[in-house]
Amino acid sequence: GPPAPYGALPTEAHLQWQELEQYVLVHFTPTTFQNKEWGYGDADPKIFNPSKFDASQIVNAAKAGGFKGVIVVAKHHDGFCLWPTKTTDYNISKSPFRNGKGDMVKEFEVAARNAGMKFGLYCSPWDRNNEYYGTPEYVTKFREQLTELYTNYGKLFITWFDGANGGDGYYGGKKEKRNIDRTTYYGWDTTWGISKKLQPGAVIFADNGDVRWVGNEQGFAAETSWATFTPEPTAGKLVAAPGETNSDKAPEGTRNGKYWKPAECDVPLRNGWFYHTNEDNHVKSVSELFEIYLKSVGRGACLDLGISPNTDGLLHPNDVKALKDFGDFLKKLYSDNLANSAVIKASEIRGDNEIFFGTKNLTDNDRYSYWATNDDVKKASLTLEWKKEQTFNIIRLRENIKLGQRIEKVEFDAFINGKWKKVATTTSIGANRLVRLPNYITTSKLRIRIEESPVCIALSDVGVFKEPEQVSLPKIKRDK
Numbered sequence: 251g252p253p254a255p256y257g258a259l260p261t262e263a264h265l266q267w268q269e270l271e272q273y274v275l276v277h278f279t280p281t282t283f284q285n286k287e288w289g290y291g292d293a294d295p296k297i298f299n300p301s302k303f304d305a306s307q308i309v310n311a312a313k314a315g316g317f318k319g320v321i322v323v324a325k326h327h328d329g330f331c332l333w334p335t336k337t338t339d340y341n342i343s344k345s346p347f348r349n350g351k352g353d354m355v356k357e358f359e360v361a362a363r364n365a366g367m368k369f370g371l372y373c374s375p376w377d378r379n380n381e382y383y384g385t386p387e388y389v390t391k392f393r394e395q396l397t398e399l400y401t402n403y404g405k406l407f408i409t410w411f412d413g414a415n416g417g418d419g420y421y422g423g424k425k426e427k428r429n430i431d432r433t434t435y436y437g438w439d440t441t442w443g444i445s446k447k448l449q450p451g452a453v454i455f456a457d458n459g460d461v462r463w464v465g466n467e468q469g470f471a472a473e474t475s476w477a478t479f480t481p482e483p484t485a486g487k488l489v490a491a492p493g494e495t496n497s498d499k500a501p502e503g504t505r506n507g508k509y510w511k512p513a514e515c516d517v518p519l520r521n522g523w524f525y526h527t528n529e530d531n532h533v534k535s536v537s538e539l540f541e542i543y544l545k546s547v548g549r550g551a552c553l554d555l556g557i558s559p560n561t562d563g564l565l566h567p568n569d570v571k572a573l574k575d576f577g578d579f580l581k582k583l584y585s586d587n588l589a590n591s592a593v594i595k596a597s598e599i600r601g602d603n604e605i606f607f608g609t610k611n612l613t614d615n616d617r618y619s620y621w622a623t624n625d626d627v628k629k630a631s632l633t634l635e636w637k638k639e640q641t642f643n644i645i646r647l648r649e650n651i652k653l654g655q656r657i658e659k660v661e662f663d664a665f666i667n668g669k670w671k672k673v674a675t676t677t678s679i680g681a682n683r684l685v686r687l688p689n690y691i692t693t694s695k696l697r698i699r700i701e702e703s704p705v706c707i708a709l710s711d712v713g714v715f716k717e718p719e720q721v722s723l724p725k726i727k728r729d730k
């Protein structure tokens with residue numbers, strides 16, 4: 251039979267989320283028109299007048315970048331609701347947008363569905379406009395907002411809860427701080443219960459949600475990154491809550507952690523989350539985006555890229571171009587999986603059962619069919635052999651994560667000048683691992699040695715690719 255699962259396991263919602271790999275997060279509120287990052291909640295709704303707004307221009311630009319989902323910030327810290335909510339007057343119906351008859355969340359949803367993309371929603375717990383913020387009444391209103399959002403916009407793949415959720419505001423026209431205890435104020439279990447009940451297929455993003463924050467906004471997981479995590483409260487707190495969790499440990503996660511809580515790497519395409527004219531020339535390049543991709547998607551996380559429409563309600567041409575260039579690059583990179591033309595031999599196959607556990611399962615594009623070894627075999631190797639020499643620099647491995655995250659160390663050898671030569675070593679595999687060799691290698695044989703695993707092996711994918719043109723990654727090393 252199949253190997254026993256190991257450790258904490260993903261839910262069905264986790265699996266669906268994992269397969270997206272990359273999606274975008276759209277920040278667009280009156281804050282855009284104030285040229286700020288964190289609005290105070292003091293903007294007159296009349297300034298929200300994106301006369302050329304076109305959700306499909308924004309969504310299709312993301313799609314061209316290879317992104318498979320769209321999360322809309324339906325309400326940011328400034329408290330302005332992009333949908334005609336019943337919970338507060340501070341919403342889109344008081345703006346000139348579509349003469350006060352508009353629902354921008356709906357327009358984004360329709361555009362995403364038309365583009366064949368998944369849809370998700372962010373609603374800020376912190377609200378710098380709501381007069382009730384800091385009292386129990388606000389929490390009731392916040393929950394009503396979530397109920398509206400999770401009821402009227404179809405099936406969501408993610409509900410997103412920001413840990414930036416306390417501090418001052420501009421309540422009733424006066425700047426004021428309302429002290430709250432972020433671990434208890436929002437009643438997270440009940441609040442998240444709304445997502446669980448109304449959107450059972452969605453994962454909850456939060457430091458200690460179904461999907462964890464990776465701990466930085468640079469888009470990097472650690473070189474060794476586990477999908478399991480054991481959240482702990484920050485010093486002096488009793489419960490781990492958004493913004494009050496050991497997110498310093500989040501880049502690595504926890505080996506054999508209590509929960510399946512894979513990382514999401516959020517990072518804006520520009521410097522900040524909102525559009526600023528003076529950043530038009532600070533849009534990330536293909537090489538920067540590829541570095542981020544390798545350190546997020548390539549380390550088993552999902553990449554959540556922030557995109558920001560301008561005051562016209564459109565993505566700037568520089569952003570559109572950056573996304574398209576990146577998407578074209580990925581398409582070329584993945585256009586030819588050299589593993590498909592290799593003969594793949596394994597040092598052993600579980601129960602000699604070629605059909606269930608053989609190497610054919612490694613190249614069938616199914617994340618849950620797999621090559622496996624017998625229960626007591628924790629070290630094993632695969633050899634890929636081609637009729638002719640091949641040139642490549644990227645190797646992809648995936649485990650069947652329905653059986654947990656198992657592998658801890660893998661080494662790679664290439665057959666060069668009549669000898670095996672070690673070309674790379676890697677650690678955690680999980681849902682996806684991209685190993686990028688510093689230079690192209692040319693060889694007719696590649697050996698993959700699984701050197702450390704606490705249990706038998708259940709590998710679902712081997713991919714071998716050649717970067718279209720070798721990208722020179724940014725020189726500065728910003729992660730560990």
Ligand code: OTN
Pocket residue numbers: 411412413414456457463466467492493494516
């Ligand atoms: O000042 N901040 O609140 C801040 C600065 C830099 C990076 C993150 C934050 S807040 C942080 O945001 C995350 C999403 O990017 C998560 O929501 C965390 O819970 C939150 O603490």
